[in-house]
Amino acid sequence: xxxxxxxxLKKYYGKEPNVVKALDGVDLEVQEGEFVAVVGTSGSGKSTxxxxxxxxxxxxxxxxxxxxxxxxxxxxxxxxIFRRRNVGxxxxxxxxxxxxxxxxxxxxxxxxxxxxxxxxxxxNIIETLGLSExxxxxxxxxxxxxxxxxxxxxxxxxxxxxxxxxxxxxxLDTKSSQDVLGVLKMTSxxxxxxxxxxxxxxxxxxxxxxIIRIEDGKIVTMEGWI
Amino acid sequence: xxxxxAIIISVSLCLITVFFCYRYVKKTFDDVDYVxxxxxxxxTDISLKTMEDSRLSKLGHKALRIAEMNIMDVSQIKHEKExxxxxxxxxxxxxxxxxxxxTMYTDLVLEGRITEDERQEFxxxxxxxxxxxxxxxxxxxxxxxxxxxxIELNPVPAxxxxxxxxxxxDVYAASVKKNISIExxxxxxxxxxxxxxxxxxxxxxxxxxxxxxxxxxxxxxxSIEKLPIYTxxxxxxxxxGIFSDEWNSVFKRFYRGRNAKGIxxxxxxxxxxxxxxxxxxxxILVDSRPGQYTTFSMFLQNCKK
Numbered sequence: 001x002x003x004x005x006x007x008x009l010k011k012y013y014g015k016e017p018n019v020v021k022a023l024d025g026v027d028l029e030v031q032e033g034e035f036v037a038v039v040g041t042s043g044s045g046k047s048t049x050x051x052x053x054x055x056x057x058x059x060x061x062x063x064x065x066x067x068x069x070x071x072x073x074x075x076x077x078x079x080x081i082f083r084r085r086n087v088g089x090x091x092x093x094x095x096x097x098x099x100x101x102x103x104x105x106x107x108x109x110x111x112x113x114x115x116x117x118x119x120x121x122x123x124n125i126i127e128t129l130g131l132s133e134x135x136x137x138x139x140x141x142x143x144x145x146x147x148x149x150x151x152x153x154x155x156x157x158x159x160x161x162x163x164x165x166x167x168x169x170x171x172l173d174t175k176s177s178q179d180v181l182g183v184l185k186m187t188s189x190x191x192x193x194x195x196x197x198x199x200x201x202x203x204x205x206x207x208x209x210x211i212i213r214i215e216d217g218k219i220v221t222m223e224g225w226i
Numbered sequence: 227x228x229x230x231x232a233i234i235i236s237v238s239l240c241l242i243t244v245f246f247c248y249r250y251v252k253k254t255f256d257d258v259d260y261v262x263x264x265x266x267x268x269x270t271d272i273s274l275k276t277m278e279d280s281r282l283s284k285l286g287h288k289a290l291r292i293a294e295m296n297i298m299d300v301s302q303i304k305h306e307k308e309x310x311x312x313x314x315x316x317x318x319x320x321x322x323x324x325x326x327x328x329t330m331y332t333d334l335v336l337e338g339r340i341t342e343d344e345r346q347e348f349x350x351x352x353x354x355x356x357x358x359x360x361x362x363x364x365x366x367x368x369x370x371x372x373x374x375x376x377i378e379l380n381p382v383p384a385x386x387x388x389x390x391x392x393x394x395x396d397v398y399a400a401s402v403k404k405n406i407s408i409e410x411x412x413x414x415x416x417x418x419x420x421x422x423x424x425x426x427x428x429x430x431x432x433x434x435x436x437x438x439x440x441x442x443x444x445x446x447x448x449s450i451e452k453l454p455i456y457t458x459x460x461x462x463x464x465x466x467g468i469f470s471d472e473w474n475s476v477f478k479r480f481y482r483g484r485n486a487k488g489i490x491x492x493x494x495x496x497x498x499x500x501x502x503x504x505x506x507x508x509x510i511l512v513d514s515r516p517g518q519y520t521t522f523s524m525f526l527q528n529c530k531k
Contacts, residue, residue: 001294001301031305032298037474067294085287114284130455132530145454161294178511179455182525185509206473207509 003194004030004053004162009062011048011217022048024217025062030162035188035195037208045217046198047166053196054087054164055079067161084113088155088163092170094147096139096154103135106153113158125153128190129183145176149183156187163187165197169204181207257282261289265296316480317366320492321359328355358490365494368427369479372501379421381506383529387415389422390448390459393429397437404442408433411449418457419527420506428502431495432461432510432522438489439465439520456508456525467516476512485516499524 011023022045030036040046051057052064055071064072071082083089096105106126107117126132129149139147148168155163168184169177185207187193197208205211213221331348334340340348371377394408401408436446440463447462466485468476475481477500480493500510507527514520 001298032301067290130530143454175451175453178458178523178525179453182456182509185504186507189504190507202470202473203511203513206477206511208474211474 001032002029003032003067004028004196005063005065006049006052007063007065009049009052009064010060011045011052011057012060021217023052023059026214026217026219028212028219030194030196032194033188033192035185035197035207035209036212037197037199037205037210038212038214039199039202039205040214041200044214046200046214048217049214050164050166050196050198053162054089055083084109085158086161088158088160090148090151090155090163090165090168092167094139094144094151096147096150098139101136101138102131102142102150105139105150106157109154109158117157118159121159122153122157125156125191128186129153143176144172145179148172148176148180152180152183152187156191156193161194163193163195165195167199168197169199169201177204254282258285261286265289265293313370313479320480321362324355324358324362328352328359331355358492362492362494365492365498369494369498369501372498372505379424379502379505381419381421381527383417383419384422385415386418386420386450386457386459386526387413389420389425390429392422392426393433394448396426396430397433400434400437401446404437404440404444406437406440406442406444406446408446408448411447413450416450416452416457417529419529420508424502425506425526428499429459429461429524431499432524435495436461436463436465436520436522438491439463439486441465452528453525455528457528459524459526460521461524462519462521464519467518467520468512468514469516470514473512473514477510496522 006026006028009023009026009028010021013020013022024045026045026049028049038046038049048057052059053066055064055066055074059072062072063070066082066086069082071079074082097108100108103126107122110117110122126135129152131146131149131153134142134146134150139150142150148171152163152165152168165184169180172180181204184195184197188195188209195208197205199205211221212219331352335345335348335352368377372379390410394410397408433446440446444464447460449460449462451458451460466483468483469485472483476483477496478493479497481497482491482493496510503510503524503526508525510525511523512520513523
């Protein structure tokens, strides 16, 4: 099933004659459970694409359809609720709340939506991401790789339809990167989680089921099978 | 008079309250009924206001997820069917070549109008063809069992040293044939979560690959590196290499590298290796510079303390 889809997606910045076409007609489909990497150089439009997919920004033209619902016409308030319930984000910076411990950080988005925490599921995530011993630690006492794993756990805890990751290993050394990457891969297989990951790094992208290459706001190739 | 008016007022107030309560309950029930009907009708465009911060909206949102899950299950099955179909067509395509050469050479030998040298040569080719078919059959059986989950891998804490040395002994004959030395950088044995039987197979596949694409007299290196969650096993060769835009594809079923066309292979070994690692919560990466080196890194989970 197609969980995520864009139709002729465009995002222009500025006014004539100085229009910057960050995205210039992107058609994309992501299957449920798929792990997709979007690869491009800086300025190719890949981060803009991610912002559109996650409802962080509104397109100039075209559609973004998540789980059969067009989000391009939603109001800011509707988008906030949409994001909270449907999208998990992992950014280059970890954005953890420094005064909350690891466990509290992970369940924060669940409690924000007024839901009860699925204890077994959250414990399973914490275990899978190798954070069992760090549950009561504050983020500042963790290494970069560990903090990023907490951020991934937090993104997964709400059981989002899609997980969007923007250069998730951008701030990490090679060793921590490979750990975080392994955890993402495990997440996609174990929890059947749909993941869209933005990166400029071929080493990192190779782990995905499919690679989409983007240049000057347009998709140039879609590789991979099925 | 007064008490009568008071009674009338209070009775009518009660009636009005009951009326509004009834309306509210009826509306809620109608909405829930509507959502359930939509699920039964397999519709996901439930027009409830699912984007509001209200209890009904949350209910609607959850109903929507249930409907989606239903549809997903169905499309998942369809998707699996497609995979099986494409798999069968790929497989028959791969088997055609060795099978037709076996048929052809057998016919030539049976006709008998050939010299003894030719006869020897043809029989040798028939043997090669059947060997390839045999190997493919074995791989396919393993693959299909792993894919459908007929075989459950059982990752338990075990020393990786023994697993690696078993894999090396599996490919020893092939390395001797090409005069390739397999060097292992010394490491202290580490307990890793893995299924020894299958991991041995995965490592052997990667080693076999390294030997196949190395030139005669080359060297293959094995080294171990420990990360916080995983431990990686690096296998480096100095063979033909893989271009960076193919790094993702080499682990796909039946994929052959652009510069590997001249070398015999079915595109199954690396796929099988990555499948085995994935089934135990590990993964595999490649790094290469064509003409210089290729390193496959296999990641297995460290034991949890």
